[in-house]
Amino acid sequence: MEEITQNWKKLSLTEEEGRNLDLTKNKRASRFVLAAIFFMRHTVNIEAVARTFCPLWRTRREFEVNDAGNNIVLFDFELEADVEKVLLGEPWSYDRHLVVLERYDGSTLNFETAQSLGESIGVFMNPRDPSEMRGCNFMKVRVAVDISKPLCRGRRVTWDQDSDGWIAFKYERLSNLCYWCGLMSHDDKDCLIGIQSTIAPFRGSVIWGMA
Incomplete structure (x- = not known):
């Protein structure tokens, strides 16, 4: 996939790729995310993690727990105060294994954003479990595209009034x-x-x- 990206960088943007996609409506500014790395050999159990940390952290509001793969877990909080409380309580451990926490900008990496990006190039296919879409620094989606047209390399996007960017697409199992x-x-x-x-x-x- 890296070879595809490098080769396609030589080409100019198509009309579809160059058309700005407004993602401001998908930005969840009220959420705050911590990325946690679990230093353990076996795969971490997300449900067990949630059961363990809920009573320990005693947050004022609820938080979501999502698997980002490679024993990285994303904790999505509603209140920044809960994030500060968790960070002040460091270091944390799970089953006697070290857990390292770091702030993570997850406000733009959510289901709504991934769906908007998918719909911009084809027909978005809803997953059975939305948590399977989330990666550490990416979102994974399934989209039915028109194969008579060139594959879209990415999209220019607008995060807010003062912030534009580029989101690169990577494809799996291409022929x-x-x-x-x-x-x-x-x-x-x-x-x-x-x-x-x-x-x-x-x-x-x-x-x-x-x-």
Whole structure:
């Protein structure tokens, strides 16, 4: 997937990629997130983690617990005061294993944002368990796309009035893909755009040599 990203960076943005997607309505400014790394060999059990820390932290409001993979857990709080209380109580441990907490900007990485991004390129497919979509620094979605069009490399987005950015897309389990035009109907060896771009410089060098 990194190879695809590097090759596609050479191309200019398509009209779809360059069109700003407004995500301000999806921003949950009232939520505060802590990322926790559990230093243990076996996979952490999210339900057991929630049962353990709820009575220990005694937060004023509820918080969500989401699995980010690789024994990283995201705690999504409603109140910043609860976050401060948890951090002041460090260090924390779980089943005698060290747990390291760090502030994490999860306000823009949520289900609503992922759904908006998915719908901007195709038909968003709702997962059975929304928590499966969340990663440490990414959101994972399933989208039915029109394969007669180039795959979208990402989208320009607007987080708020003073903040624009770019969200890169990565794809899993792709078959043939053309790095020149982004279509899945052929690979780069059979792409007319690629052939023309390599022939043009060659012809120029021949003419220069004959002169």
